[in-house]
Amino acid sequence: MTVDVYRRLAHFLDQLPGGFPATDSGVEFKILQRLFSPEEAEHFMHLSLIEETAKVIGCQASKPVEEVSERLAGMERKGLVYARLKEGHDSQYSAVHFVVGIYEFQLNKMDTALVEYFEAYLPYFIDPEVWSKVPQLRTIPIGESVAATTAVMDYERAEALIQRHDRISVANCICRLEKEILGEPCVKPVETCLSFGSGADFYVRNAMGRYITQEEALGILRIAEENGLVLQPDAAQETTFICCCCGCCCGVLRTLKNHPAPAEIAASAFVAVHDEDLCDGCGLCQERSQMDALYLDNGIMSVDRTHCIGCGLCITTCPNEALTLERKPEAEERYVPRTTTDKYIHLAKTRGVLDNRKMAKIFLQSRKDRLLAERDS
Numbered sequence: 001m002t003v004d005v006y007r008r009l010a011h012f013l014d015q016l017p018g019g020f021p022a023t024d025s026g027v028e029f030k031i032l033q034r035l036f037s038p039e040e041a042e043h044f045m046h047l048s049l050i051e052e053t054a055k056v057i058g059c060q061a062s063k064p065v066e067e068v069s070e071r072l073a074g075m076e077r078k079g080l081v082y083a084r085l086k087e088g089h090d091s092q093y094s095a096v097h098f099v100v101g102i103y104e105f106q107l108n109k110m111d112t113a114l115v116e117y118f119e120a121y122l123p124y125f126i127d128p129e130v131w132s133k134v135p136q137l138r139t140i141p142i143g144e145s146v147a148a149t150t151a152v153m154d155y156e157r158a159e160a161l162i163q164r165h166d167r168i169s170v171a172n173c174i175c176r177l178e179k180e181i182l183g184e185p186c187v188k189p190v191e192t193c194l195s196f197g198s199g200a201d202f203y204v205r206n207a208m209g210r211y212i213t214q215e216e217a218l219g220i221l222r223i224a225e226e227n228g229l230v231l232q233p234d235a236a237q238e239t240t241f242i243c244c245c246c247g248c249c250c251g252v253l254r255t256l257k258n259h260p261a262p263a264e265i266a267a268s269a270f271v272a273v274h275d276e277d278l279c280d281g282c283g284l285c286q287e288r289s290q291m292d293a294l295y296l297d298n299g300i301m302s303v304d305r306t307h308c309i310g311c312g313l314c315i316t317t318c319p320n321e322a323l324t325l326e327r328k329p330e331a332e333e334r335y336v337p338r339t340t341t342d343k344y345i346h347l348a349k350t351r352g353v354l355d356n357r358k359m360a361k362i363f364l365q366s367r368k369d370r371l372l373a374e375r376d377s
């Protein structure tokens with residue numbers, strides 16, 4: 001019975017756009033057993049990605065609203081559901097993907113055993129085939145790495161993304177925290193993960209982060225540039241977060257680096273271009289590249305276009321301005337959905353877990369549950 005609930009939960013999570021792939025070792029079940037009680041697992045399967053009140057979810061689960069409210073509040077504290085609280089309104093809850101979601105929300109609960117499970121699961125999690133079509137994160141250029149003459153969209157400018165928000169939080173990077181627990185602490189700063197809007201509220205409410213001002217958030221971007229961290233926001237124009245990542249700890253960058261051609265699967269509109277006439281071979285750019293995308297060939301520095309993800313870190317520190325960041329040809333650029341919801345619909349359809357019929361069914365079910373909840377109140 002208990003095993004069965006975790007099998008059903010694994011399937012349920014895999015049917016969400018972000019997926020929850022099966023492994024040969026079964027480590028994914030160890031993760032679920034560690035995070036969810038059997039009762040929480042059952043509750044989770046009454047949620048969808050549509051935000052609903054406890055009353056509506058109670059109707060769906062045929063359970064008293066008080067019991068459901070209490071359970072959901074507890075699950076929010078454990079990072080197992082997403083919640084949006086608005087003054088004067090009932091709290092709204094939704095299911096949350098394993099990544100980005102449940103994994104990141106374990107920030108305060110990590111220990112050696114959990115980190116080892118996550119590390120064992122990482123190679124299964126990112127399917128390069130799917131990621132190349134619908135990435136969950138994208139890479140945007142750091143600081144002033146793009147020349148004024150190069151076209152840059154507003155959603156590709158980290159500063160502009162931050163300036164859109166009045167509620168911003170910063171949290172510790174879960175990947176660098178993981179490495180610290182494993183006894184391999186990273187030399188780069190840890191408190192660098194930015195969330196916006198209701199995501200910021202969620203982090204602060206659940207003691208995972210603290211609110212900061214726009215100025216402080218812009219300061220985090222400067223810290224990222226100084227320390228050679230790659231900017232990776234949500235792969236949507238209206239981004240909900242920006243990660244500041246290093247190639248040694250970040251699960252996504254580590255996975256990309258293991259691919260023979262990371263540039264083919266990473267979502268970036270830019271690529272570094274090298275001018276050998278200006279280069280004195282100092283090697284600083286090699287130290288900066290988190291993707292090992294620069295190499296010496298017969299004493300001449302070159303950019304490996306198949307590895308460059310257009311982060312711009314090598315550009316801003318080249319003493320001779322021998323590197324520039326250029327926009328890729330339009331045919332090589334990736335589609336960036338407008339919202340996170342658009343991204344997830346696109347991802348779910350690409351993974352084959354959603355079609356228009358299933359989507360209509362989910363919306364109709366939500367409507368029915370809301371009507372029933374209204375009738376019963």
Ligand code: SF4
Binds near residue numbers: 278285317
């Ligand atoms: S940092 Fe600039 S000058 Fe130094 S090796 Fe790289 S491209 Fe050449």
Ligand code: SF4
Binds near residue numbers: 271291294303310
């Ligand atoms: S060469 Fe490396 S540091 Fe430079 S833009 Fe490409 S990935 Fe970033």
